[in-house]
Amino acid sequence: MSQNQPKKNRKRRFGDRKDGRRLRTLPPMQRVMPYIMKRRSDAQNTFADNLDITEADKMVRVKVKEGMTNFSLLHIILAAYVRMIAQRPGVNRFVSGQKIFARNNIEIVMAVKKEMSLEGRDTMIKVVFPPDATVDEVYEIFNRTVEEATKVEGETFFDTVAKVLISFPGFVLRFIVWLLFALDYVGWLPRVLTNVSPFHGSMIITSMGSLGIKPIYHHIYDFGNLPVFLAYGNKYTVNSIDRDGIVHRRRFVDLKAVTDERICDGYYYASALKILKKLIQNPEVLNQRPEQVFEDVD
Numbered sequence: 508m509s510q511n512q513p514k515k516n517r518k519r520r521f522g523d524r525k526d527g528r529r530l531r532t533l534p535p536m537q538r539v540m541p542y543i544m545k546r547r548s549d550a551q552n553t554f555a556d557n558l559d560i561t562e563a564d565k566m567v568r569v570k571v572k573e574g575m576t577n578f579s580l581l582h583i584i585l586a587a588y589v590r591m592i593a594q595r596p597g598v599n600r601f602v603s604g605q606k607i608f609a610r611n612n613i614e615i616v617m618a619v620k621k622e623m624s625l626e627g628r629d630t631m632i633k634v635v636f637p638p639d640a641t642v643d644e645v646y647e648i649f650n651r652t653v654e655e656a657t658k659v660e661g662e663t664f665f666d667t668v669a670k671v672l673i674s675f676p677g678f679v680l681r682f683i684v685w686l687l688f689a690l691d692y693v694g695w696l697p698r699v700l701t702n703v704s705p706f707h708g709s710m711i712i713t714s715m716g717s718l719g720i721k722p723i724y725h726h727i728y729d730f731g732n733l734p735v736f737l738a739y740g741n742k743y744t745v746n747s748i749d750r751d752g753i754v755h756r757r758r759f760v761d762l763k764a765v766t767d768e769r770i771c772d773g774y775y776y777a778s779a780l781k782i783l784k785k786l787i788q789n790p791e792v793l794n795q796r797p798e799q800v801f802e803d804v805d
Contacts, residue, residue, distance in 0.1 A: 511613050518554045524636065524694040526701060526732070527601060531803045540769045541605040543756040546729045550602075554764040554780070555615040559788050561758045566790045570646070578646055581714055582761070584739065585634075585649060586793045587644040587786035588710060589613055595779035597646030598769035599709050603630045603731035604692045607770060608732075609803040613638055614708040616733065619653055630663050631657045631705035638800045642793035688730060706731025716741040722763040735765040 522529045544550040563583045570578035592599045592613050599610045613636045618629045634652045636645060656663055662670065670678060690696045701707045706728050715722045715738055722738035740761045747755050766776060786792060 522606070524603065524608055526612075526707065527603075527610045530600065530607050530609055530804060533607060537769070537772070538607065541602045541607065541668055544769060545605065547727050547734075548729050549601065549655050550767050550769045551727050551765050552768045553660050554766065555724075556762050556780070556784065557759045558739070558762050558784060559757055560760055561788075563787055563790050564742075564758050566642075568708055570643075575643075577650055580716075580739075580742075582646045582649060583642060583710075583787060583790050583793065584712070584737075585615060585636070586640065586645040587783050587790070588615070588712075588737075589636045589638065589640050589645060590786055590793060590797060591779055591783045592709065593800045594782055595775065596801055597775050598735065599781045600803065601734050602769050603732045603765060604694065608615075610709055612709075615649075616705045616708040616711040618705075618713065619656060629666050630656055631703075633703070633705070633708055639796045641796060642790065644794075663703075665705070668700070668703065686743040691731065704731055706733055710735040710737060712737045712739075714739060716760060722761050724763050724765055727765050727767060734770050736765045738763045 517528060520528070522531075540550070560580060563580055566583060567578055567580060598608065599613060601608055601610055615634045615636065617633060617634070620629055632652050633696055634649050636648060640648070672683065675683065678790050687696065696704075705711065708731075711725075711727075713722075713725065713729075713736075717742055722740040725736045725738055727733055727736050742758055742760050745757050745759055747757065749755060764780075768776075768781075
């Protein structure tokens with residue numbers, strides 16, 4: 508099936524997982540790569556770029572005036588990433604058990620602080636977005652998830668699971684972690700765990716700019732199936748002079764990505780990242796739904 512076919516309903520087949528369907532028509536070389544590079548840390552590539560956010564900053568100001576008081580660059584980046592997946596679904600694949608799968612949904616992971624202080628505790632959130640979401644819908648879905656996570660008194664379910672795990676003696680915990688790896692390898696990890704696991708999802712993102720520093724290359728994890736880690740930094744201004752001697756003031760942020768190279772080739776990744784960059788540079792497109800949402804190959 509062509510990469511440019513619209514999304515359609517599919518039935519689960521033998522070999523599929525709860526969180527994705529196995530891709531059976533990929534080229535032989537691509538299918539054998541997970542056996543050569545068994546670990547995600549073996550297969551990670553790094554990529555750096557800068558993003559022109561001049562128009563994005565304008566959108567932020569407009570949205571805040573419209574009443575979206577917490578609207579920020581983060582919401583535009585998330586909306587652009589969701590839209591990119593709608594156009595390049597191969598970036599939403601993952602490798603598990605040495606097989607390549609197309610993820611069933613778009614699930615973004617992020618760490619948030621319950622309190623913005625040195626002592627404030629982090630918790631992990633997972634947000635599921637529809638592939639045709641507009642930037643306003645991304646804002647509403649994301650903020651609702653953050654509010655639910657941060658207003659919880661005490662521990663979230665993820666925090667509770669982590670607390671239970673560390674309550675075991677070291678040798679028992681090592682066995683439990685080995686068992687979790689084994690269950691995840693064959694796709695038998697309980698859904699109650701994958702639903703809260705920060706190691707399972709389409710992408711994990713961190714805003715180093717909120718800390719006032721530049722982005723870092725953050726590794727992707729061997730446990731779970733996250734194929735992409737994005738980090739972006741603080742904003743800065745660049746002045747350039749055109750041929751007519753006119754000074755143009757543009758705003759930028761630096762972006763750094765770590766990706767699992769086994770899910771798609773470099774040409775496909777480049778195509779997807781160009782779409783992401785173009786959407787962030789021209790964010791007004793995100794106010795409307797995409798004309799079409801594309802389905803991955805079989």
